[in-house]
Amino acid sequence: MSNILEIKDLFVEVDGKVILRNINLEIPKGEVHLLIGPNGSGKTSLLMTIMGYPQYKVTKGSILFDGKNLLKLNITERAALGIGIAEQRPPTISGVKLKMLLSYLLDKNPKWKEEIDKEIENSKMKSFLNRDINGGLSGGEIKKSELLLLLSRQPIFTMLDEPDSGVDIDSLELLRSMINKLFSPEEEHPVKRRSGLIITHSEGIIESIHADKTHIIINGEIVCDGNPQLVMKQVVTSGFESCIKCNNLQGSV
Amino acid sequence: MNTSQNDKIENLQAEDKTALSEVAVFVENDQRSGTFVLKNSSTICGHSQQEGIELLPIAAALKKYNWLEEKYFWKQISKDKSEITRACASSKTPLGYFIMVKKGHKVTLPTQAALYMAKADEKQIIHNIVILEEDSELELITGCVTKQGIDKGEHIAVSETFIGKNAKFTNTMVHSWGSEVEVKPHSVTVVEEGGSFVSNYVSLRPAGKIVSNPVTHLNGAGASAKYFSIILGSGSSEIDLGGDVYLNAKGTSAEIAHRAVCTGGKIIQRGMLIGKEECHAHVDCSGMLIDPGEEGFIESIPGVKAYHEDARMSHEASIGKIAPSEVQYLMTHGMKEKEAISMIIRGFLDSDIKGLGPELDKRIAEIAELAGHGSE
Numbered sequence: 249m250s251n252i253l254e255i256k257d258l259f260v261e262v263d264g265k266v267i268l269r270n271i272n273l274e275i276p277k278g279e280v281h282l283l284i285g286p287n288g289s290g291k292t293s294l295l296m297t298i299m300g301y302p303q304y305k306v307t308k309g310s311i312l313f314d315g316k317n318l319l320k321l322n323i324t325e326r327a328a329l330g331i332g333i334a335e336q337r338p339p340t341i342s343g344v345k346l347k348m349l350l351s352y353l354l355d356k357n358p359k360w361k362e363e364i365d366k367e368i369e370n371s372k373m374k375s376f377l378n379r380d381i382n383g384g385l386s387g388g389e390i391k392k393s394e395l396l397l398l399l400s401r402q403p404i405f406t407m408l409d410e411p412d413s414g415v416d417i418d419s420l421e422l423l424r425s426m427i428n429k430l431f432s433p434e435e436e437h438p439v440k441r442r443s444g445l446i447i448t449h450s451e452g453i454i455e456s457i458h459a460d461k462t463h464i465i466i467n468g469e470i471v472c473d474g475n476p477q478l479v480m481k482q483v484v485t486s487g488f489e490s491c492i493k494c495n496n497l498q499g500s501v
Numbered sequence: 502m503n504t505s506q507n508d509k510i511e512n513l514q515a516e517d518k519t520a521l522s523e524v525a526v527f528v529e530n531d532q533r534s535g536t537f538v539l540k541n542s543s544t545i546c547g548h549s550q551q552e553g554i555e556l557l558p559i560a561a562a563l564k565k566y567n568w569l570e571e572k573y574f575w576k577q578i579s580k581d582k583s584e585i586t587r588a589c590a591s592s593k594t595p596l597g598y599f600i601m602v603k604k605g606h607k608v609t610l611p612t613q614a615a616l617y618m619a620k621a622d623e624k625q626i627i628h629n630i631v632i633l634e635e636d637s638e639l640e641l642i643t644g645c646v647t648k649q650g651i652d653k654g655e656h657i658a659v660s661e662t663f664i665g666k667n668a669k670f671t672n673t674m675v676h677s678w679g680s681e682v683e684v685k686p687h688s689v690t691v692v693e694e695g696g697s698f699v700s701n702y703v704s705l706r707p708a709g710k711i712v713s714n715p716v717t718h719l720n721g722a723g724a725s726a727k728y729f730s731i732i733l734g735s736g737s738s739e740i741d742l743g744g745d746v747y748l749n750a751k752g753t754s755a756e757i758a759h760r761a762v763c764t765g766g767k768i769i770q771r772g773m774l775i776g777k778e779e780c781h782a783h784v785d786c787s788g789m790l791i792d793p794g795e796e797g798f799i800e801s802i803p804g805v806k807a808y809h810e811d812a813r814m815s816h817e818a819s820i821g822k823i824a825p826s827e828v829q830y831l832m833t834h835g836m837k838e839k840e841a842i843s844m845i846i847r848g849f850l851d852s853d854i855k856g857l858g859p860e861l862d863k864r865i866a867e868i869a870e871l872a873g874h875g876s877e
């Protein structure tokens with residue numbers, strides 16, 4: 249099995265409304281792909297569907313992860329397979345401290361403890377540990393805290409929802425180095441990079457993180473894919489308008 | 502009193518020790534400044550082992566000190582107040598503990614007292630007195646427990662506590678009861694100038710019925726009281742947990758924080774602040790419902806009553822359920838649904854209640870665990 253993720257003919261509804269249509273997406277093992285598209289096009293919904301949030305009802309199609317049918321599994325079971333997500337807007341949980349979740353994760357993965365301690369030091373997150381998860385944090389701080397949690401678990405496939413939106417320039421570099429750690433090679437396979445899918449709006453990401461392919465989603469459909477640098481250049485100069493036109497011109501994609 | 506003759510602690514069975522440890526009383530622990538154990542109606546032990554603290558069975562203390570009856574015994578609560586006090590006053594040899602900390606002594610290790618019911622249909626009637634002299638400090642852990650498998654019984658307790666000038670008293674009560682036991686404590690605490698009283702109450706296994714409304718009188722300037730309670734209601738338990746604090750002197754302060762998790766049964770949380778002088782105080786009753794069934798409920802009744810224009814007092818009450826989105830979020834980090842629910846309950850119980858010791862942290866984790874599993 250050479251694909252870590254394989255989505256076929258996927259249709260998804262929320263509250264009876266179709267939000268994803270006929271999605272086909274393959275991510276080979278070791279590759280990191282980008283997902284871009286206008287606001288409201290369904291990017292977040294696709295990630296939440298892959299993660300297994302039950303509100304996102306799959307009405308048709310399939311999702312295979314490393315050859316296994318994901319649709320039969322709940323969120324926990326998907327996480328156990330090695331899927332991770334840093335959400336765009338994670339909830340705050342009153343009274344549940346970052347420390348509590350972190351020590352839960354590190355109890356399960358004690359080998360990362362040292363690295364995480366260093367990371368906390370580097371990213372100046374000590375003062376967040378005793379706060380409610382995501383509580384009273386700025387956009388950039390939430391991203392840091394989510395990445396820290398992912399690093400404590402080291403998923404083999406990580407989905408990031410706009411990891412660099414709302415982040416100030418000073419923090420960007422730090423966040424990008426944390427992201428690169430998430431996609432560093434697997435411990436047992438020093439030549440195999442871990443895979444992922446990143447939603448982004450910015451060019452910045454592809455300058456610091458190697459991405460293998462970019463998919464464009466518009467109105468719940470993946471309409472195009474291509475080389476990340478070329479796609480980004482096109483979108484930056486002509487916006488998604490050109491994609492829409494291009495698709496109309498080509499008829500069906 | 503020659504305590505060594507009365508010490509029959511070594512006669513406690515392994516199962517008794519397990520029961521006591523459930524409520525944080527460890528009979529073989531040398532990290533305690535004193536130990537009192539009442540099993541059914543017999544005093545198993547009552548002694549202290551640190552300088553400055555005296556611990557005796559109440560009957561022995563009444564014999565030893567004439568002033569105890571004159572100045573303290575039945576002085577805060579009238580014998581005629583209720584059926585409970587009448588029952589308690591009519592017992593010939595009172596059962597319970599007497600603890601006194603001498604002036605200026607800060608007892609470093611906690612003292613522990615266990616009120617233990619190991620027989621079915623037992624009726625335990627207790628009268629406790631605690632006196633902290635000026636500038637003294639004490640932490641008391643009171644564990645009330647019925648042996649596993651003992652469902653029925655009655656536990657009646659009158660407690661009178663006197664906290665002297667600038668003295669600090671922390672009482673952590675841990676309860677774990679059989680499902681049909683009735684528990685009716687009557688507690689009154691008086692705090693003098695600059696003194697502080699912290700009362701932590703944790704109920705792991707709820708009794709069939711608990712009615713408790715501890716009353717504190719802050720009589721000296723700057724005196725303070727804090728009540729924290731954490732209770733788990735389940736099955737058909739009925740819990741009515743209150744707390745009245747009278748702020749009678751200038752600069753007094755009080756805080757009442759009740760936290761309840763209801764997986765069944767009825768829970769009433771009350772808290773009443775009565776401000777008679779310049780003071781500040783807050784009462785907060787929060788509840789969380791987890792599959793409480795048809796009949797289960799939480800009712801929160803925080804109240805404030807001011808007699809003085811500079812009494813600043815406030816109250817809040819909130820009841821909620823566990824948000825599925827929070828559970829799902831934790832599941833994305835690899836937690837099982839139940840683990841996620843437990844962590845959220847833990848967070849709820851912990852939130853805003855700071856400085857609980859490691860012992861209480863453990864109890865909170867247990868309640869979270871129990872409640873999380875109750876949601877099946």
Ligand SMILES: Nc1ncnc2c1ncn2[C@@H]1O[C@H](COP(=O)(O)OP(=O)(O)O)[C@@H](O)[C@H]1O
Pocket residue numbers: 262263267285286287288289290291292293294303
């Ligand atoms: N939980 C939800 N409930 C209702 N509508 C939703 C929900 N999630 C997404 N949608 C709708 O689905 C569409 C796609 O949203 P989303 O996936 O968040 O887009 P993007 O991340 O690309 O901005 C939007 O129209 C949005 O309103």
Ligand SMILES: [Mg+2]
Pocket residue numbers: 291292293336409
């Ligand atoms: Mg989005």
